Amino acid sequence: MLDRNGIAKRIAQELQDNWYVNLGIGIPTLIANYIPEGISVEFQSENGILGMGPFPFEGEEDADLINAGKQTITAMPGACIFDSATSFAMIRGQHINLTVLGAMEVAQNGDIANWKIPGKMVKGMGGAMDLVASADNIIVAMTHTNRKGKSKLLKACTLPLTGVGCVKKIVTNMAVLDVVKGGFKLIERAPGVSVEDIIAATEGDLIVEGDIPEMVL
Amino acid sequence: MNKVVANAQEAIQGIKDNMTLMLGGFGLCGIPENAISALVELGVTGLTCISNNAGVDDFGLGLLLQKKQIKKMISSYVGENAEFERQMLSGELEVDLIPQGSLAERCRAGGAGIPAFFTPAGYGTEVGDGKEVRMFNGKPHILEHALTADFAIVKAWKGDRLGNLVFKGTARNFNPVMAMAGKITIAEVEELVEPGELDPNHIHTPGIFVQRIFQGANYEKRIEQRTVRSRQ
Numbered sequence: 412m413l414d415r416n417g418i419a420k421r422i423a424q425e426l427q428d429n430w431y432v433n434l435g436i437g438i439p440t441l442i443a444n445y446i447p448e449g450i451s452v453e454f455q456s457e458n459g460i461l462g463m464g465p466f467p468f469e470g471e472e473d474a475d476l477i478n479a480g481k482q483t484i485t486a487m488p489g490a491c492i493f494d495s496a497t498s499f500a501m502i503r504g505q506h507i508n509l510t511v512l513g514a515m516e517v518a519q520n521g522d523i524a525n526w527k528i529p530g531k532m533v534k535g536m537g538g539a540m541d542l543v544a545s546a547d548n549i550i551v552a553m554t555h556t557n558r559k560g561k562s563k564l565l566k567a568c569t570l571p572l573t574g575v576g577c578v579k580k581i582v583t584n585m586a587v588l589d590v591v592k593g594g595f596k597l598i599e600r601a602p603g604v605s606v607e608d609i610i611a612a613t614e615g616d617l618i619v620e621g622d623i624p625e626m627v628l
Numbered sequence: 629m630n631k632v633v634a635n636a637q638e639a640i641q642g643i644k645d646n647m648t649l650m651l652g653g654f655g656l657c658g659i660p661e662n663a664i665s666a667l668v669e670l671g672v673t674g675l676t677c678i679s680n681n682a683g684v685d686d687f688g689l690g691l692l693l694q695k696k697q698i699k700k701m702i703s704s705y706v707g708e709n710a711e712f713e714r715q716m717l718s719g720e721l722e723v724d725l726i727p728q729g730s731l732a733e734r735c736r737a738g739g740a741g742i743p744a745f746f747t748p749a750g751y752g753t754e755v756g757d758g759k760e761v762r763m764f765n766g767k768p769h770i771l772e773h774a775l776t777a778d779f780a781i782v783k784a785w786k787g788d789r790l791g792n793l794v795f796k797g798t799a800r801n802f803n804p805v806m807a808m809a810g811k812i813t814i815a816e817v818e819e820l821v822e823p824g825e826l827d828p829n830h831i832h833t834p835g836i837f838v839q840r841i842f843q844g845a846n847y848e849k850r851i852e853q854r855t856v857r858s859r860q
Contacts, residue, residue: 499729
């Protein structure tokens with residue numbers, strides 16, 4: 412099984428040179444630590460910066476330079492700042508090449524729920540609905556099962572939706588899966604994880620064809 | 629032309645109970661600290677506040693929430709404020725959670741004379757409930773309406789007496805679009821400069837959108853998540 416960093420490392424392999432990338436809060440932010448050698452990407456943060464850099468050195472934090480998770484950051488050379496309407500024009504106008512976000516549930520038709528647990532957690536959707544409705548390249552980064560051991564890859568979402576039919580690829584601590592007609596298609600297994608383990612942890616329809624290779628990390 | 633007022637207290641004159649306010653900022657970044665303190669002091673209640681976030685428990689809009697001055701919030705994310713979540717779950721506070729991009733565009737539209745627009749964000753979710761749906765390019769979109777406010781309160785880095793504003797870093801965020809959408813827009817700035825000092829090419833918000841401007845003071849600029857990396 413992978414840990415959070417393992418999931419991030421595997422998704423980082425999907426990055427392509429000169430891509431514009433939006434990383435959601437949580438596991439996705441770790442992806443910035445694993446950019447492959449020889450590749451350069453620009454990170455967009457929905458609160459208004461393109462060319463987001465790593466966290467600052469201690470003592471150099473700037474209260475006027477934060478990311479979508481309200482963490483202090485730096486700006487790379489060539490970075491630019493813009494207002495929130497312009498930021499979401501980039502997002503909604505499909506100028507972002509890759510969007511990575513977390514989820515509580517993903518359904519086999521690509522529906523995603525990641526913003527609300529009625530009566531318990533109602534923090535708000537932030538930019539998630541704009542991101543999933545507009546992006547044509549979305550990867551979900553999440554654990555395969557929740558804290559109670561229940562599968563997060565379902566026939567249908569039970570929680571309030573963030574978007575419909577939008578997820579194309581999922582990377583969990585157990586597997587890489589594509590969302591296709593008919594269900595979740597198993598693409599890769601995490602190191603040490605068997606196909607049987609993945610079948611047992613997946614509530615939605617799982618398509619397993621041929622030999623399933625192990626992730627190379 | 630001189631839109632300068634002496635301070636926050638003077639700037640918020642005319643704000644009354646039950647009004648709708650827009651407040652700039654993302655988290656605690658770029659919030660109009662002085663005006664918020666003045667609103668707490670003034671004691672207006674029944675406010676509808678349009679702001680991306682709700683501050684933290686003891687800073688930003690959290691201060692107005694603590695004093696129960698807000699009747700309704702229109703925001704996209706309120707996770708950093710436990711008091712907010714509590715008031716919302718208990719029904720004390722009315723909340724409209726709306727997608728961040730739609731919030732930004734609704735404010736921009738409000739200032740730009742666009743009464744409504746279609747967006748794909750929220751289609752198929754509870755945000756889309758009861759809203760007109762139309763297909764464009766084979767994809768469903770929902771109709772969203774413009775947002776305006778009795779007063780928009782924004783925070784900028786520099787401004788002049790004509791109301792021109794320049795913002796710094798990610799403290800810009802919602803401030804420019806909200807500045808456009810207020811019937812009366814109040815701007816608090818860190819540095820009030822002479823006309824001509826701001827390069828016309830570098831002005832972010834044209835003064836035409838701003839009605840009152842004042843030199844702010846004692847900015848705390850609190851950092852919510854101080855994250856650093858080690859020198860190696």
